[in-house]
Amino acid sequence: MQKAIRVKALDVHYGRSRALKSVSMDIPERSVVALIGPSGCGKSTFLRCLNRMNDTVPGAKVEGDVEVDGHSVYRNGTDVVELRRQVGMVFQKPNPFPKSIRDNVLFGPRLHRRMDRAECDRVLESSLRRAAIWDEVKDRLDAPAMGLSGGQQQRLCIARALAVEPRILLMDEPCSALDPIATAKIEELIQDLKKELTVVMVTHNMQQAARASDYTGFFYLGELVEFGTTKQVFENPREKRTEDYVTGRFG
Amino acid sequence: MSRLARRHLAHRVATAACLALALVAVFPLVSVLWELVRHGADVVTWEFLTTPPALPLEPGGGIQHAILGTGVVVGLGTLMGAPLGLLIGAYLAESRGKRAATVRTVVDAMAGMPSIVAGLFAYAVVVAAVGFSGWAAASAYAVLMVPTVTRTTEEALRTVPQSYRDASLALGSPRWRTMLLVVLPAAWGGVLTGLLLGVARVAGETAPLVVTMIATPFVSTDPAHSLATLPMLIYDYGKSAYPKLNAQAWGAALVLILMVLALNILVRGMSALRERRLKG
Numbered sequence: 001m002q003k004a005i006r007v008k009a010l011d012v013h014y015g016r017s018r019a020l021k022s023v024s025m026d027i028p029e030r031s032v033v034a035l036i037g038p039s040g041c042g043k044s045t046f047l048r049c050l051n052r053m054n055d056t057v058p059g060a061k062v063e064g065d066v067e068v069d070g071h072s073v074y075r076n077g078t079d080v081v082e083l084r085r086q087v088g089m090v091f092q093k094p095n096p097f098p099k100s101i102r103d104n105v106l107f108g109p110r111l112h113r114r115m116d117r118a119e120c121d122r123v124l125e126s127s128l129r130r131a132a133i134w135d136e137v138k139d140r141l142d143a144p145a146m147g148l149s150g151g152q153q154q155r156l157c158i159a160r161a162l163a164v165e166p167r168i169l170l171m172d173e174p175c176s177a178l179d180p181i182a183t184a185k186i187e188e189l190i191q192d193l194k195k196e197l198t199v200v201m202v203t204h205n206m207q208q209a210a211r212a213s214d215y216t217g218f219f220y221l222g223e224l225v226e227f228g229t230t231k232q233v234f235e236n237p238r239e240k241r242t243e244d245y246v247t248g249r250f251g
Numbered sequence: 252m253s254r255l256a257r258r259h260l261a262h263r264v265a266t267a268a269c270l271a272l273a274l275v276a277v278f279p280l281v282s283v284l285w286e287l288v289r290h291g292a293d294v295v296t297w298e299f300l301t302t303p304p305a306l307p308l309e310p311g312g313g314i315q316h317a318i319l320g321t322g323v324v325v326g327l328g329t330l331m332g333a334p335l336g337l338l339i340g341a342y343l344a345e346s347r348g349k350r351a352a353t354v355r356t357v358v359d360a361m362a363g364m365p366s367i368v369a370g371l372f373a374y375a376v377v378v379a380a381v382g383f384s385g386w387a388a389a390s391a392y393a394v395l396m397v398p399t400v401t402r403t404t405e406e407a408l409r410t411v412p413q414s415y416r417d418a419s420l421a422l423g424s425p426r427w428r429t430m431l432l433v434v435l436p437a438a439w440g441g442v443l444t445g446l447l448l449g450v451a452r453v454a455g456e457t458a459p460l461v462v463t464m465i466a467t468p469f470v471s472t473d474p475a476h477s478l479a480t481l482p483m484l485i486y487d488y489g490k491s492a493y494p495k496l497n498a499q500a501w502g503a504a505l506v507l508i509l510m511v512l513a514l515n516i517l518v519r520g521m522s523a524l525r526e527r528r529l530k531g
Binding site (some may be wrong): 051053056058081082083084085088089091093095096097098099107108111112157160161164 | 347417421422423425428433
């Protein structure tokens, strides 16, 4: 199967502390990957390396390499703007802009190209539909996004990320601030998305990883302890530490 | 006395003390306003605001020239100083490290600069080049305005959550567009407040005017020459030998303070309105 992302011996330091220790991972196209592990083990750091969001963290130093669709992400001359158009991101806490629903969704596309009215409307509707929130907001597209519920805000943020048509979507604990019903909606959504794109998701919820993902990576203290199909990692882990974690014996 | 009664007593004494001190703090402000209204209210008429000055011994005449002049000088000063303050403030809010810290220290030192020093700076640089003029006065105002605008802009931009910046950057927006399209609009109320605070701060400054322009009784809006201004007019009229001019000085002072007050109220109204709209 085609690889969407190839990570080779990735090392990250924050000042003097080493957050990631030589992590390598090949992520197949059109799959859902769950990253699990206790807090502070490097999952989010790893995720933020894939679209170079760590660039904004002072004192962060990245070694090794990441390839997205065969192109190196950390080589000189990588266009970070173009990279982030290919690799979208959804954050832990819903973070819509204090603008209208419409302006939130169209923010990304408008950055990258000129669009006439008809095209705006088309992108708006298709993005909101793909994020399964169109029916709930179609009558109030110009209302402030801050007035939506938490779950709706998160789906709006997904719609906003999808509007620039990324090939990969990174999600950093996308459901941790949501109730079970909103969580179920987002998980359903992820299953739809994987028909078209690759999803890499950090989660603290073991059941969510087991339900929603095709592959699972277990991080511990900055190391990728185990990476394999979700079925294998949960039912037949190779490492003792993985088994202890997924069965809830520690962490 | 029981413990509870003692605590109630302490509560009442503390409340009364706070109230008394608050009144002491407000007293000078209120008494200044009161004196201005007492002496100036009768002087301020529509005619006073809209006619040029008359000769000292003739009746009537107004301060139109000074209102226009103050408008021009403050306006030009804002056009020069505000963009500079905004840009420095944006830089300070978005960058860390030694260089930003140095800039911040310099701006703080500037904030404490006596206004006469700003005036002398304008005298040495602008007056020497183009003579006594509205340009010279406006550049002194600009220098005075920069620290206020810089610091309030920085504070306002820093209150914008990092999550907005992250969201914008993750959508492939360069930092300058993130600033322009996300951070600045989200902090607009605070930035505008800072801007108008800067304007209010300089509008009444007199010292820089004394060394950059020569008092004139003519109505003009041409900054290439000396312009009449409210602070300078108040200063001249106040020490004049003619009772009519003394009275008009009170009127002009009242006008000046009302202008500053109006600016402040405008700012508050605007930011309150904006906040209500965005919170949804």
